[in-house]
Amino acid sequence: MNLKLKQYLNTPLQIGNRIIKKRLILAPMSGLTHVAFRELVAEYGGHGLLYTEMCSAKNLPHENRHVSPVFRWRDTELSGLVCQIFGSDPAIMADAARRIESEGFFGVDLNFGCSVAAICKRNCGAALLKDPELSVKIVQTVRQAVSIPVLVKFRTGWEDRSDMPVDLARRFEDAGADSLIFHPRVAPDRRSRPPKWKYIALVKQAVSIPVFGNGEVFCKADCEKMFSETGCDGIALGRIAAAMPWIFAQWSDEFMPDADICRRNARQMLFLLHQHFEGKTAIRKFKKMSVYMAAVFKYGHVFAKKICSANDAAGIEAAIDEFFDASPKRAGRPNMNLFR
Ligand SMILES: Cc1cc2nc3c(=O)[nH]c(=O)nc-3n(C[C@H](O)[C@H](O)[C@H](O)COP(=O)(O)O)c2cc1C
Secondary structure (H helix, E strand, C coil): CHHHHHHHHCCCEEECCEEECCCEEECCCCCCCCHHHHHHHHHHCCCCCEEEEEEECCCHHHCCCCCCCCCCCCHHHHHHEEEEEECCCHHHHHHHHHHHHHHCCCEEEEEECCCCHHHHCCCCHHHHHHCHHHHHHHHHHHHHHCCCCEEEEEEEECCCCCHHHHHHHHHHHHCCCCEEEEEEEECCCCCCCCCCHHHHHHHHHHCCCCEEEECCCCCHHHHHHHHHHHCCCEEEECHHHHHCCCHHHHHHCCCCCCCCHHHHHHHHHHHHHHHHCCHHHHHHHHHHHHHHHHCCECCHHHHHHHHHHCCCHHHHHHHHHHHHHCCCCECCCCCCCCCC
16 A cells, blocks of 8 residues: 555646646645745655745735735745635635745645634634525636646634535636645634535545645545545645644655654754744744644653743753653654644
8 A cells, every 4th residue: 555655646647738747735724834944844855836825815925025024925936836826806815826926936826725713713714604696706717817837725624514615615616726625624614624525535535636635644544535535635744744844745755764864854844934034933834834743752742841941042052952861652643732
């Protein structure tokens, strides 16, 4: 099965007018999938696509890539980079998509899944799932505005009913979406209950465009299980990628992590953050990331606490070394109190 999984992960997949070579992609995560983290993932390789953090469609046409914390990239990653936007006005979403196309991104993704109150109360993110007419109109308008792939990341909706995402998936395909990334959770649920993978199977059966499954794929067995239970075309990895950014290379390529990978990875994350952001921002972003790194260890909360109480890069490096010098034990599954 291992060989078969690897072969499948390396089977090219057509998305709109483009082809990706690998089927594991990075899920968008605000505060985590910044340019420094993506550089770290790219150093290991093995991924099909990378995602930006969500960007405001309204701000995007005026963003300066050298100043914006989210609309920022390395030129070498652009051809495999998807920019995710949130908004609720079809014309504004289309303007943002035009800018994304003109910069040379692989594609644009429409955020119909974020259930954070600040986003939903502006009628963006998952709030749009309450208004299928508007969300379909957004897909249509963006589709007409650009020729790069248009992807849609969405959730089950606001009620736990499989017919809603299935109906939406069909309508998104009809409106011109090139691919769907589906996270089968209802919107009020911020990752507390398990995602219902059987809904991914139903969405996959309903459309002919590629469907990426998403939600709680934390180990190779989960990965195989999601493929076999749902028939999805690819998988978007979220939190586990923040904890172990080499996971794409480990599952898709020949990458074998050694015993000290977590220490080196943490140090490299800190280094890259300082390459891309000024000191205080780099430290703040590292602290956010470290909670996910900690979650894959027994007593990882001790590590997270130490990192969060450090004041500068030297303090963080000392906390990293102190934790890993003690040869911490890995947890079987990530600690869900930290994996929020
Ligand atoms: C800190 C954090 C930030 C997130 N931000 C976004 C976002 O900006 N856009 C989005 O579509 N999903 C966002 N998500 C959801 C993830 O893309 C993904 O759907 C979710 O984490 C489930 O996948 P996982 O179990 O592999 O982590 C975020 C998740 C986390 C943990």
